[in-house]
Amino acid sequence: MSTKVAVVTGSNKGIGLAIVKALCQQFEGVVYVTARDIGRGKETVETLVSEGLKPMFHQLDINDFSSITAAAAYFKDKYGGVDILVNNAGIAFKGADTTPFAVQAEVTLKTNFFATRDMLTHFLPLVKTGGRVVNISSFVGSRTLNQCSPALQELSEEELVGLMQRFVEETKKDEHKKGGWPDTAYGVSKTGVTALSFILARRLSRERHGDKILLNACCPGWVRTDMAGVTPNSATRRNV
Ligand SMILES: NC(=O)c1ccc[n+]([C@@H]2O[C@H](COP(=O)([O-])OP(=O)(O)OC[C@H]3O[C@@H](n4cnc5c(N)ncnc54)[C@H](OP(=O)(O)O)[C@@H]3O)[C@@H](O)[C@H]2O)c1
Known part of the structure; x- marks a missing residue:
């Protein structure tokens, strides 16, 4: 039987690191820490090895198209594919950050939605x-999506991508609220991830029904990490 392999993006810290630890303990296969920064990734692997775990490492910056294609080629050549993929890498601006909202929208959507979609592609x-x-x-994404009309929940991938692009463009003209968008780049990006997950899960069940692949969006509540702060109250306004 071929070696099973699990890949977790953005797993040098936070939730991704916790997922890697759990996989190392419970998954019968090779578990890959991936990180955009080789130094941070290797340091994480060394720490895990010192705890008796045996993860592997591969560089992966989801914002860098060539990094995605290089990693995909690596896993295809070495293992014939992957058995578990966790798209965890994500960002959020702090509530106190004074970066203009349009920039926050562009940067947040770039990583959380568009780069996650590139990974999935x-x-x-x-x-x-x-x-x-x-x-x-x-949970911000699922809560928002549940409030959308059935028509909005049944979008095609292209329509969803168009909507995400429209949000970014409208923030540049400060017209996103007039366009019906909420004032949260993080919330919109995660609504996009949840909606994309529905779209791709439906496609998998249509086109690869016999392969029995399960694709889910996981919607955590507050978790104490660098992103979310030390208490729920310290979470950023746009991160809750
Ligand atoms: N914490 C919460 O309360 C909470 C709640 C709901 C959902 N989430 C989601 O859970 C995921 C993990 O968040 P976290 O709280 O664990 O945050 P975190 O501690 O800040 O970790 C984020 C991870 O993503 C990585 N990352 C960011 N941009 C990347 C890129 N372009 N390519 C590859 N890796 C990248 C970071 O790498 P660097 O170290 O290089 O920056 C880091 O490893 C995110 O998708 C977040 O939105 C978190």
């Missing part, structure tokens, strides 16, 4: 029979 074809894909969204 390149890695979904590599997911093996019986594979599992988890997109780490947020």
